[in-house]
Amino acid sequence: MQTSPVRMGEWTKEIWLESLHRFEDWRVEQFIHLSTHRSRRESRTQSEVEELNVTPSIQSEAESGDNDASAQSVAGLNLTQQWRQFYGIVRESIADKSLSNIRHVLSRVDIGRSDARRKLARLQKLREMTATGLGVLLDEGLDLRTPDQGEVRQEDAYNEEWRVVLERSVALMDSILFGSLTLEHNMKEFEDKIFRGVEQDPELSIHIDNAAEAAARPAIIARRLLNILDEGIPRHAVSASMLARKNGRPSRLVRYWIPAIALLLSSSTILRVLVHRKADIINWIRDLGVTTRDFWFNWVVEPIKKVIGTIRHDETSEIAIMSRDSLKADRESLERMVVEFSRDNPDIAVGNSTITEAQIAEIRTRVKEGDVTPILKAYEKDLKKPFVGAIRGDLVRSVLIQVQKTKVDLEVAISGIDALLKSQELVFGFIGLTPGILVSIGIFQYLRTAFGSRKGLRRGKRARRTRRVLRKMDRILTEAQHNQDNTISYRDRGLLVCEAHVLRSLTEGVLPREVEKEFMEDLDEFAKVRAVPELYRVLDRIRWAYAEWLMK
Numbered sequence: 001m002q003t004s005p006v007r008m009g010e011w012t013k014e015i016w017l018e019s020l021h022r023f024e025d026w027r028v029e030q031f032i033h034l035s036t037h038r039s040r041r042e043s044r045t046q047s048e049v050e051e052l053n054v055t056p057s058i059q060s061e062a063e064s065g066d067n068d069a070s071a072q073s074v075a076g077l078n079l080t081q082q083w084r085q086f087y088g089i090v091r092e093s094i095a096d097k098s099l100s101n102i103r104h105v106l107s108r109v110d111i112g113r114s115d116a117r118r119k120l121a122r123l124q125k126l127r128e129m130t131a132t133g134l135g136v137l138l139d140e141g142l143d144l145r146t147p148d149q150g151e152v153r154q155e156d157a158y159n160e161e162w163r164v165v166l167e168r169s170v171a172l173m174d175s176i177l178f179g180s181l182t183l184e185h186n187m188k189e190f191e192d193k194i195f196r197g198v199e200q201d202p203e204l205s206i207h208i209d210n211a212a213e214a215a216a217r218p219a220i221i222a223r224r225l226l227n228i229l230d231e232g233i234p235r236h237a238v239s240a241s242m243l244a245r246k247n248g249r250p251s252r253l254v255r256y257w258i259p260a261i262a263l264l265l266s267s268s269t270i271l272r273v274l275v276h277r278k279a280d281i282i283n284w285i286r287d288l289g290v291t292t293r294d295f296w297f298n299w300v301v302e303p304i305k306k307v308i309g310t311i312r313h314d315e316t317s318e319i320a321i322m323s324r325d326s327l328k329a330d331r332e333s334l335e336r337m338v339v340e341f342s343r344d345n346p347d348i349a350v351g352n353s354t355i356t357e358a359q360i361a362e363i364r365t366r367v368k369e370g371d372v373t374p375i376l377k378a379y380e381k382d383l384k385k386p387f388v389g390a391i392r393g394d395l396v397r398s399v400l401i402q403v404q405k406t407k408v409d410l411e412v413a414i415s416g417i418d419a420l421l422k423s424q425e426l427v428f429g430f431i432g433l434t435p436g437i438l439v440s441i442g443i444f445q446y447l448r449t450a451f452g453s454r455k456g457l458r459r460g461k462r463a464r465r466t467r468r469v470l471r472k473m474d475r476i477l478t479e480a481q482h483n484q485d486n487t488i489s490y491r492d493r494g495l496l497v498c499e500a501h502v503l504r505s506l507t508e509g510v511l512p513r514e515v516e517k518e519f520m521e522d523l524d525e526f527a528k529v530r531a532v533p534e535l536y537r538v539l540d541r542i543r544w545a546y547a548e549w550l551m552k
Contacts, residue, residue, distance in 0.1 A: 173232070296436075
């Protein structure tokens with residue numbers, strides 16, 4: 001849908017060019033037709049003149065009349081028939097395309113898929129060509145081999161070998177930069193073109209016989225290398241970027257013109273709604289701010305203060321079901337009730353007519369332990385004659401004292417629960433703080449993801465991408481074409497080096513410092529070797545040695 005205007009424009013351009021071409025052919029045919037008609041009339045007029053023996057003046061007047069008539073017919077044709085004929089040609093061109101062709105042009109399904117496949121194939125070809133060039137440079141360029149131990153070489157011969165290697169390496173760079181973006185060649189043709197270009201390079205010293213020019217070769221190589229660095233590589237980067245952009249995603253104008261037009265058309269309606277609902281919008285914003293502030297202070301700040309007070313044993317922050325002095329007052333009241341009852345009824349309390357202070361102290365101790373035996377004895381005695389005991393005895397008094405005893409027992413049980421709550425007060429404080437903290441962290445992470453920097457990948461995403469890169473490296477090795485010496489091709493070598501570079505960039509910040517150095521050494525070794533068994537061994541070593549960080 002987004003690219004339909006572009007395809008419609010291309011279709012219109014084709015119709016226009018086809019119509020112009022047909023119109024030019026028609027004009028040529030009309031000119032030939034008029035010329036033939038005029039020549040026939042001239043020949044017929046000449047024959048009539050010869051038969052009638054017309055004087056030359058009369059003949060010239062007749063010819064001029066014919067020429068005027070021909071000119072008038074051409075002018076009339078230009079003014080009246082050319083535009084009509086042109087419109088007819090345009091209609092014929094459109095009819096030739098047919099309505100099915102128009103639908104085919106406007107169809108995203110029909111054209112889009114084939115266009116996407118074609119662009120994807122070109123991008124893959126560009127990737128393979130670039131990887132092939134990189135592999136050729138790694139294997140064939142700057143092969144500066146030092147002499148083996150014990151091998152003796154003359155200094156001139158050694159310098160000459162280095163000069164030849166440098167010349168060929170510079171020529172190789174130039175040839176790769178020039179031809180790596182030509183997607184019409186296959187890999188074999190590209191490699192042959194590179195090496196053929198190096199062998200036929202006119203600036204190699206093997207093609208120069210002049211001694212003066214040979215002496216100036218270092219300066220020529222340096223200037224050529226500077227030209228590659230200053231112009232060749234930037235130009236190659238720009239060309240590769242343009243080629244990738246041409247075969248990549250469509251431009252933003254193509255992708256977003258539909259929502260842009262929809263937004264433009266609905267802008268007046270949106271503005272009108274905003275103006276009419278201005279007060280509501282302001283209230284929504286104000287309510288959002290108040291809600292955010294209340295949430296922060298009530299669910300984050302206050303629970304934190306309570307937790308801090310609990311840690312510091314702040315009495316105002318203690319959790320309690322009942323007041324601290326309630327049990328003490330009720331217990332003392334029960335103690336006084338039992339003591340007074342014992343003094344009033346010593347025969348029931350101690351079995352004598354009088355009661356001593358020692359016995360009263362013993363009763364106080366028993367009451368603190370929950371023993372109210374004197375009250376229970378009087379209660380049992382009055383229950384034998386409940387009506388008499390209720391009127392003349394102490395039945396009502398003993399019942400009320402037992403009610404107070406029940407109240408004290410209940411408060412003792414509650415105090416036990418209260419003590420349990422106090423022992424877990426810090427846990428309850430953190431439980432109350434947890435919802436606010438979790439909601440705050442979630443909102444912060446969302447805002448950080450939405451408005452923060454998107455350049456860096458999080459550690460988990462990097463680990464997942466690292467596993468994918470290792471899979472690609474293993475797949476490239478599995479599908480690699482082996483040479484006779486059990487080495488991989490230039491293309492596969494370049495692809496492996498590219499994936500190793502991606503792996504290097506992904507592991508920055510993931511590995512510890514002491515492990516990262518060893519990892520870089522293994523990657524450098526992987527990029528240097530060409531033999532397939534050694535590549536497999538190094539890749540397996542990278543997998544198992546760094547699985548703790550790369551396979552999370």
